[in-house]
Amino acid sequence: MATDKRPSSDSLLIVGSMAFDDLDLPSGPARNVVGGSATYASVAASLYTPVRVVAVVGDDFPESALKMLQGRSVDTGGVERTTGKTFRWAGRYSPNLASRETLDTQLNVFADFRPKLPEHYRDSKIVLLGNIHPALQLEVLAQTKSPKLVVADTMNFWISGERRTLLEVLSRVDALVVNDEELRQLAEDHNLKRSAKAVLSMGPKLLVVKRGDAGAMLFDATGTFFAPAFPLETELDPTGAGDTFAGAVLGFLARAEKIDHGTWRQALLVGATVASFCVEGVGTGALVAVTHQKLAARLRELTDLLTVG
Amino acid sequence: MATDKRPSSDSLLIVGSMAFDDLDLPSGPARNVVGGSATYASVAASLYTPVRVVAVVGDDFPESALKMLQGRSVDTGGVERTTGKTFRWAGRYSPNLASRETLDTQLNVFADFRPKLPEHYRDSKIVLLGNIHPALQLEVLAQTKSPKLVVADTMNFWISGERRTLLEVLSRVDALVVNDEELRQLAEDHNLKRSAKAVLSMGPKLLVVKRGDAGAMLFDATGTFFAPAFPLETELDPTGAGDTFAGAVLGFLARAEKIDHGTWRQALLVGATVASFCVEGVGTGALVAVTHQKLAARLRELTDLLTVG
Numbered sequence: 001m002a003t004d005k006r007p008s009s010d011s012l013l014i015v016g017s018m019a020f021d022d023l024d025l026p027s028g029p030a031r032n033v034v035g036g037s038a039t040y041a042s043v044a045a046s047l048y049t050p051v052r053v054v055a056v057v058g059d060d061f062p063e064s065a066l067k068m069l070q071g072r073s074v075d076t077g078g079v080e081r082t083t084g085k086t087f088r089w090a091g092r093y094s095p096n097l098a099s100r101e102t103l104d105t106q107l108n109v110f111a112d113f114r115p116k117l118p119e120h121y122r123d124s125k126i127v128l129l130g131n132i133h134p135a136l137q138l139e140v141l142a143q144t145k146s147p148k149l150v151v152a153d154t155m156n157f158w159i160s161g162e163r164r165t166l167l168e169v170l171s172r173v174d175a176l177v178v179n180d181e182e183l184r185q186l187a188e189d190h191n192l193k194r195s196a197k198a199v200l201s202m203g204p205k206l207l208v209v210k211r212g213d214a215g216a217m218l219f220d221a222t223g224t225f226f227a228p229a230f231p232l233e234t235e236l237d238p239t240g241a242g243d244t245f246a247g248a249v250l251g252f253l254a255r256a257e258k259i260d261h262g263t264w265r266q267a268l269l270v271g272a273t274v275a276s277f278c279v280e281g282v283g284t285g286a287l288v289a290v291t292h293q294k295l296a297a298r299l300r301e302l303t304d305l306l307t308v309g
Numbered sequence: 310m311a312t313d314k315r316p317s318s319d320s321l322l323i324v325g326s327m328a329f330d331d332l333d334l335p336s337g338p339a340r341n342v343v344g345g346s347a348t349y350a351s352v353a354a355s356l357y358t359p360v361r362v363v364a365v366v367g368d369d370f371p372e373s374a375l376k377m378l379q380g381r382s383v384d385t386g387g388v389e390r391t392t393g394k395t396f397r398w399a400g401r402y403s404p405n406l407a408s409r410e411t412l413d414t415q416l417n418v419f420a421d422f423r424p425k426l427p428e429h430y431r432d433s434k435i436v437l438l439g440n441i442h443p444a445l446q447l448e449v450l451a452q453t454k455s456p457k458l459v460v461a462d463t464m465n466f467w468i469s470g471e472r473r474t475l476l477e478v479l480s481r482v483d484a485l486v487v488n489d490e491e492l493r494q495l496a497e498d499h500n501l502k503r504s505a506k507a508v509l510s511m512g513p514k515l516l517v518v519k520r521g522d523a524g525a526m527l528f529d530a531t532g533t534f535f536a537p538a539f540p541l542e543t544e545l546d547p548t549g550a551g552d553t554f555a556g557a558v559l560g561f562l563a564r565a566e567k568i569d570h571g572t573w574r575q576a577l578l579v580g581a582t583v584a585s586f587c588v589e590g591v592g593t594g595a596l597v598a599v600t601h602q603k604l605a606a607r608l609r610e611l612t613d614l615l616t617v618g
Contacts, residue, residue, distance in 0.1 A: 096500075097499075098499075190404065190407075191405075191541075191544065192522070192540055193540040193541060194542050197542075211523065213501070214522075214523035215524075215535075215537075217540070223610075223613055223614075224613075224614050225613075225614060225615075226524075226537040226614040226615060228537075231501055231505075231526075231533060232500075233500060233502045235500065262617060265616075265617045265618075266617055301532075304532055304533075304534075305534060306615040307574075308571060308574045308578065308612070309571045
């Protein structure tokens with residue numbers, strides 16, 4: 001794979017899950033698909049910058065999946081392999097892929113996950129705290145040395161069950177990346193704009209809201225930006241698209257000369273572009289095959305969607 | 310109301326319904342609200358250009374509603390007043406306004422509507438064929454003399470029940486404006502992009518897809534454009550927002566010096582902006598109070614949502 005990394009990329013740390021997914025897709029069933037938020041985010045971020053990943057897997061997790069990551073400049077020194085089974089999720093998508101239901105969740109080794117940063121990870125400048133227990137997100141933060149940008153993800157389970165700890169996380173991160181349902185649940189308000197304001201008052205200076213095929217929005221003190229989803233003719237599997245989006249955004253930011261208003265907006269377009277490739281394949285299948293040439297062409301098409309004149 | 314019309318605006322004809330709406334809104338019930346596609350579209354279009362409207366009302370329709378339109382340079386000479394009751398629609402919105410159910414539809418005088426264009430309407434250059442029976446849309450077209458732009462709307466009822474006549478309409482219009490559900494139903498495909506391609510092969514050179522708070526998209530041979538919905542903090546009543554959008558788009562196009570690629574894209578942003586005001590009030594309440602100063606300010610905000618740098 002061609003890479004496109006400036007020598008001075010900021011070091012990027014990604015913490016999250018590695019998993020097996022059993023997917024009932026409109027195109028047919030797919031079993032034992034290697035997934036998890038850390039996997040998708042790392043593959044996506046590695047398009048732009050080297051990655052350091054922290055996760056836990058069981059003794060059933062294929063070495064080939066870790067080798068694939070290593071081949072993309074993903075440091076897997078922080079992936080703990082422990083006795084037992086890897087986290088497993090099973091879901092069924094609706095025929096039009098617009099919704100899905102969880103059929104089964106087996107936490108397995110993920111239930112006792114206590115992220116430990118290898119010594120050489122601690123100076124990471126950019127940190128993506130994937131969707132894990134907020135108490136663990138705080139433990140990760142405690143192991144880092146003055147990162148310059150910390151971005152957190154979370155989910156409905158922690159918003160309802162671990163609100164106090166989650167609010168502690170929010171007070172300590174620079175940005176939050178959630179989907180629109182999670183945003184509304186966190187703000188306890190059905191209105192997107194008011195919810196965004198409420199969450200920005202909880203600590204993060206920046207909020208990214210993922211809305212599936214309705215695109216992604218960026219809210220900060222200076223205003224709002226909208227990145228459309230790339231309109232695809234072939235949609236196979238949306239699993240991991242949100243994590244792919246976040247990973248690509250962080251990877252792009254890590255490689256940027258400076259992170260300002262315009263960098264963030266561009267990063268959202270990059271995230272939407274990379275995520276679109278994810279949906280075109282099952283699991284990380286299409287994502288790992290993306291070339292920088294294809295990425296650049298699609299990013300131009302996406303940018304044209306926003307061009308008035 | 311301040312108006313902003315170049316002297317040489319192209320004449321705009323709008324055909325559709327005038328109605329009473331009974332609305333169960335999260336903010337409370339609203340009864341006998343003057344609505345209908347022609348009403349919303351005319352009010353919106355009149356922000357940019359004089360309008361000629363064709364519709365039918367019963368003897369219960371308030372003269373004050375027609376006077377309101379006349380005060381906005383809407384020619385109501387084509388509004389037929391007939392014996393009987395005006396078309397009535399009743400609907401209930403979900404608490405977050407994201408969905409609604411129809412409680413009752415009484416066609417009344419609308420059931421026997423046969424649109425008749427006054428002689429001085431026949432030279433209209435721009436025509437909006439609102440959501441009426443496709444056979445009536447064809448009758449309207451037959452009464453016009455070489456319009457330069459014809460845009461049609463339609464709905465699920467005609468797509469499933471009058472498909473052949475609707476396809477005849479599609480073969481004779483320049484553009485179609487529908488929501489995403491109608492698009493998918495028309496194309497018989499759940500994929501938006503493929504559906505758009507399919508509909509463009511049915512005749513229209515241009516397709517506008519309304520997606521509610523997910524914005525609107527424009528498809529033509531040259532590409533795709535995306536206009537986000539303006540993120541509102543106060544949402545009272547989405548009734549008529551789609552018709553308001555279409556009316557504003559057509560009004561803006563009628564006033565434009567020329568209608569090209571960029572004009573259409575700008576028109577979608579204008580449509581999204583005007584529609585946002587519609588949602589902030591009940592019925593046309595907020596829409597009729599819009600000033601060009603407020604419009605311009607919000608259009609700048611919406612444009613900033615698309616500005617990367």
